[in-house]
Amino acid sequence: MITVENLTKSFQGVSALNGVTLDVEAGTVLGVVGPSGAGKSTLARCVALLERPDSGAIRVDGTDITSLDGSALRAARRQIGVVPQGDSLLRQRTAAGNIALPLESAGIPGPQRRTRVGELLDLVGLTDKAASYPDQLSGGQRQRIAVARALAANPSVLLADEPTSALDPETTGSVLTVLDRARAELGVTVLVVTHDMGVVRKICDDVAVLEQGRVVEHGKVLDLVNDVASRTSSALLPAVDLNPINESSYDRVADVVLVGFAAVGALLPEAAHRFGVELNIVGGGLTRLGETPVARFRLGLNGERSDSALEWIGEAGGSVQRSLKGPQGVAA
Amino acid sequence: MRSATPWSDVFSFLLEATGETLYMVGVSTVIATVLGVPVGVWLQLTAKGGLRPNTAVHRILSFVTDLGRSMPFIVLLVALTSVTRLIVGGSIGSTAVIVPLAVGAIPFVGRLVQNILSEVHVTVVEAAITTGASTLRIVRSVLIRESLPALINAIGVTVIALIGYSAMAGVIGGGGLGDLAIREGYQRFNDRILWSTVAWLAVLTTVIQLGFTRAARASDRRRHASV
Ligand SMILES: Nc1ncnc2c1ncn2[C@@H]1O[C@H](COP(=O)(O)OP(=O)(O)OP(=O)(O)O)[C@@H](O)[C@H]1O
Numbered sequence: 179m180i181t182v183e184n185l186t187k188s189f190q191g192v193s194a195l196n197g198v199t200l201d202v203e204a205g206t207v208l209g210v211v212g213p214s215g216a217g218k219s220t221l222a223r224c225v226a227l228l229e230r231p232d233s234g235a236i237r238v239d240g241t242d243i244t245s246l247d248g249s250a251l252r253a254a255r256r257q258i259g260v261v262p263q264g265d266s267l268l269r270q271r272t273a274a275g276n277i278a279l280p281l282e283s284a285g286i287p288g289p290q291r292r293t294r295v296g297e298l299l300d301l302v303g304l305t306d307k308a309a310s311y312p313d314q315l316s317g318g319q320r321q322r323i324a325v326a327r328a329l330a331a332n333p334s335v336l337l338a339d340e341p342t343s344a345l346d347p348e349t350t351g352s353v354l355t356v357l358d359r360a361r362a363e364l365g366v367t368v369l370v371v372t373h374d375m376g377v378v379r380k381i382c383d384d385v386a387v388l389e390q391g392r393v394v395e396h397g398k399v400l401d402l403v404n405d406v407a408s409r410t411s412s413a414l415l416p417a418v419d420l421n422p423i424n425e426s427s428y429d430r431v432a433d434v435v436l437v438g439f440a441a442v443g444a445l446l447p448e449a450a451h452r453f454g455v456e457l458n459i460v461g462g463g464l465t466r467l468g469e470t471p472v473a474r475f476r477l478g479l480n481g482e483r484s485d486s487a488l489e490w491i492g493e494a495g496g497s498v499q500r501s502l503k504g505p506q507g508v509a510a
Numbered sequence: 511m512r513s514a515t516p517w518s519d520v521f522s523f524l525l526e527a528t529g530e531t532l533y534m535v536g537v538s539t540v541i542a543t544v545l546g547v548p549v550g551v552w553l554q555l556t557a558k559g560g561l562r563p564n565t566a567v568h569r570i571l572s573f574v575t576d577l578g579r580s581m582p583f584i585v586l587l588v589a590l591t592s593v594t595r596l597i598v599g600g601s602i603g604s605t606a607v608i609v610p611l612a613v614g615a616i617p618f619v620g621r622l623v624q625n626i627l628s629e630v631h632v633t634v635v636e637a638a639i640t641t642g643a644s645t646l647r648i649v650r651s652v653l654i655r656e657s658l659p660a661l662i663n664a665i666g667v668t669v670i671a672l673i674g675y676s677a678m679a680g681v682i683g684g685g686g687l688g689d690l691a692i693r694e695g696y697q698r699f700n701d702r703i704l705w706s707t708v709a710w711l712a713v714l715t716t717v718i719q720l721g722f723t724r725a726a727r728a729s730d731r732r733r734h735a736s737v
């Protein structure tokens with residue numbers, strides 16, 4: 179579990195972090211997103227103990243790690259696995275040798291080291307590449323070895339700064355799968371910095387949006403998508419207004435967000451049936467957040483009980499975000 | 511006109527001088543490496559962005575290193591006479607030449623090593639830091655091991671440079687190939703000795719250079735060996 183409290187950091191008077199507070203629950207994945215220069219890497223580097231914050235606290239499993247020195251600092255670093263931004267493998271060591279580095283730092287003897295390296299190669303699916311040198315691996319394979327190295331000493335948290343930034347979509351998938359396995363199989367708490375909302379969509383439970391050194395949005399992805407005003411929802415949900423519609427042909431037009439199999443599959447037909455209204459999907463679409471199907475639709479309704487139908491959808495777990503036509507806020 | 515020195519004598523001259531040169535250069539290279547690599551490491555550790563940045567220490571160390579490098583070898587050879595006598599118990603002969611050769615080469619090696627170590631990418635070093643590795647481990651397993659091919663080449667460059675410097679060893683009776691070429695060849699108008707020595711030096715340095723290049727390549731695990 180990671181807790182960041184009121185973190186500030188400036189470089190030569192230029193503020194990079196301006197009172198950042200956030201937390202990552204044990205065993206979950208937090209995505210830190212935001213525009214270039216927002217302070218994402220600075221935040222990650224502070225948590226990775228590569229940069230000392232000016233003020234504030236960073237707790238990993240309850241212990242403040244910001245003011246450690248010497249061997250306590252090195253011990254804390256072993257608790258925090260880091261996948262740095264960019265190429266970070268030793269080019270003169272094999273894949274297995276790279277994964278072994280944290281184990282050597284921890285003073286783990288040779289035979290145990292080899293066993294552990296074998297487990298990690300298996301976890302990242304690169305057992306057959308144990309003896310390959312980084313230059314003989316693809317970018318995605320190198321990145322998976324970097325993840326394996328970060329996990330070698332059994333850290334309780336894993337940090338990754340833009341782990342997929344230089345990769346094509348398919349390779350990105352393989353790296354994300356590995357991060358997801360780390361969380362699922364090892365129970366590691368993950369903080370991943372990314373500019374790619376696809377990463378958030380695929381593996382993040384929570385998201386924090388950073389802008390100019392401040393957290394401007396922080397919460398569960400599935401909660402934030404229900405909030406029409408949130409940056410997360412506009413970035414992750416399908417656009418609704420691609421096709422201009424003829425509003426006059428409907429009594430009511432409203433946007434609705436549906437989360438989960440049940441809601442996406444059954445809610446709208448049920449509403450139409452119950453209230454005897456005509457209910458058309460006139461915009462939007464379906465996507466997937468992790469394993470959860472999520473839809474944002476623009477609905478066009480005709481019928482006397484259209485308002486009641488919208489209200490019922492809201493009560494039944496859908497989120498009616500705005501009524502574009504008809505009494506404002508009727509069911510929201 | 512005298513008749514030319516018989517080839518058999520030329521060979522025995524060359525053999526003896528080669529032995530002296532290899533002795534002087536070999537021992538001073540070992541000493542310069544053993545002492546120069548730590549100097550280079552220390553320079554890099556204390557540099558801005560190093561593992562233990564320390565401007566004051568770095569400035570002083572840089573100053574001393576550059577001073578040592580700018581000293582002409584012939585001056586060092588003469589200036590260090592008393593130091594040499596103290597260390598090797600005499601101030602002439604091959605052994606006596608080793609002291610100024612080594613002293614001259616330490617700052618040379620130090621600077622080369624620092625430049626090479628500074629080429630190791632900061633992300634690679636930081637990745638090692640995040641594993642909780644000690645500074646000593648990072649120096650050994652990351653800085654030095656990652657640069658090993660370039661370091662081996664740098665030692666090769668040092669050997670060649672020291673062969674050049676050792677030509678001045680004659681000044682204090684050190685012998686060696688340079689001395690042979692100058693005293694027996696040039697000063698006594700013995701062209702056969704002069705040109706055989708020159709040719710042999712060319713062969714010797716080429717072979718040495720080749721050996722170091724091979725060793726550097728053998729130590730390199732990168733696909734594109736470009737050092
Ligand atoms: N070592 C440094 N020295 C000076 N300024 C720095 C340093 N590191 C970061 N900054 C500044 O701090 C701010 C935040 O940088 P940071 O690298 O954290 O941004 P980021 O969100 O990771 O951006 P990107 O998406 O481009 O990676 C920027 O204005 C940057 O110029």
Ligand SMILES: [Mg+2]
Nearest residue numbers: 218219220263
């Ligand atoms: Mg960044």
